[in-house]
Amino acid sequence: MRSHMDTHTANILDGKALSDRLRGEIGKEAAELTQKHGRAPGLAVIIVGNDPASHVYVKNKKLGCEKAGIHSFSHELPADTSQQHLLGLISELNQNPKVDGILVQLPAPKHIDPETIIEAIDPGKDVDGFHPYNVGRLAARQPSLRSCTPYGCMKLLAETGLDLHGMECVIVGASNIVGRPMALELLLAGATVTICHRFTENLQSHIERAEIVIAAAGKRGLIKGEWIKQGAIVIDVGIHRLEDGSLTGDVEFDEASKKAGWITPVPGGVGPMTITMLLANTVQAFKIHVGDE
Ligand SMILES: Nc1nc2c(c(=O)[nH]1)N[C@@H](CN(C=O)c1ccc(C(=O)N[C@@H](CCC(=O)O)C(=O)O)cc1)CN2
Numbered sequence: 481m482r483s484h485m486d487t488h489t490a491n492i493l494d495g496k497a498l499s500d501r502l503r504g505e506i507g508k509e510a511a512e513l514t515q516k517h518g519r520a521p522g523l524a525v526i527i528v529g530n531d532p533a534s535h536v537y538v539k540n541k542k543l544g545c546e547k548a549g550i551h552s553f554s555h556e557l558p559a560d561t562s563q564q565h566l567l568g569l570i571s572e573l574n575q576n577p578k579v580d581g582i583l584v585q586l587p588a589p590k591h592i593d594p595e596t597i598i599e600a601i602d603p604g605k606d607v608d609g610f611h612p613y614n615v616g617r618l619a620a621r622q623p624s625l626r627s628c629t630p631y632g633c634m635k636l637l638a639e640t641g642l643d644l645h646g647m648e649c650v651i652v653g654a655s656n657i658v659g660r661p662m663a664l665e666l667l668l669a670g671a672t673v674t675i676c677h678r679f680t681e682n683l684q685s686h687i688e689r690a691e692i693v694i695a696a697a698g699k700r701g702l703i704k705g706e707w708i709k710q711g712a713i714v715i716d717v718g719i720h721r722l723e724d725g726s727l728t729g730d731v732e733f734d735e736a737s738k739k740a741g742w743i744t745p746v747p748g749g750v751g752p753m754t755i756t757m758l759l760a761n762t763v764q765a766f767k768i769h770v771g772d773e
Pocket residue numbers: 536537583584585586587608628629719727746747748749750751752753754755
């Protein structure tokens with residue numbers, strides 16, 4: 481016979497629905513700002529090479545801009561584009577007064593050093609929030625442009641209505657794009673934060689005590705459902721495409737749903753929020769540039 485515990489199903493943190501709501505608000509603000517200042521916020525999107533997934537994300541970013549009334553400037557460059565050429569383009573965009581935000585889609589081809597590229601972007605136009613200046617602002621408790629995926633995760637966490645102060649958070653993955661800025665976001669929100677990474681021993685023991693799990697390791701099914709603490713919030717940043725074309729995350733969703741209080745699905749969880757926060761950052765960068773804060 482199944483016990484009560486087995487039949488428990490977590491609340492879904494629906495990133496698609498939250499995105500739709502927030503994008504409506506962002507679009508309204510962008511329209512008001514366009515009316516007031518005589519030009520729309522502008523986002524330059526640069527992609528180098530032919531990575532199919534990256535092209536889908538870039539297409540969705542441009543579509544998101546269009547729907548929100550943000551002007552997008554598209555730069556699709558061949559895979560053999562030199563780093564020098566890319567730096568020249570970024571320098572031009574840094575000077576262009578119609579461009580409020582600049583992003584270079586990652587990963588870039590191997591001959592391009594992402595750190596050099598990110599540092600070349602004017603920090604006031606760094607709508608990805610990857611520039612060391614913006615990461616430093618977050619670390620110093622004075623956030624300006626925040627990394628989109630962690631920022632989106634914070635918006636999803638806010639949907640639970642729970643106070644994060646003192647909560648035990650475990651982040652799995654220490655990347656510059658997600659794990660590290662996520663830790664800074666959670667610290668800013670008053671949580672107690674542990675980052676697990678490739679050298680962490682006994683990952684299970686960390687997950688078992690976590691009230692919030694942020695899974696951002698990039699390893700399909702790494703987080704076993706049975707490890708999840710009863711009632712925990714589980715945010716899955718992983719995206720893996722299966723042979724049948726479907727998507728799955730770093731967490732065993734079905735098993736974890738029996739234990740978690742809240743959980744994000746893949747797809748439809750964190751992914752859409754990443755693009756939504758990019759649009760929010762572009763509007764914020766516009767306001768900084770026109771002095772309308
Ligand atoms: N310059 C950047 N590069 C990358 C970033 C970033 O924030 N800035 N993040 C990721 C990729 N990414 C955005 O660029 C991204 C990933 C996933 C999604 C998304 O909406 N996922 C959907 C599924 C989409 C699909 O069918 O493949 C979902 O999870 O529901 C949006 C953006 C790395 N590079």
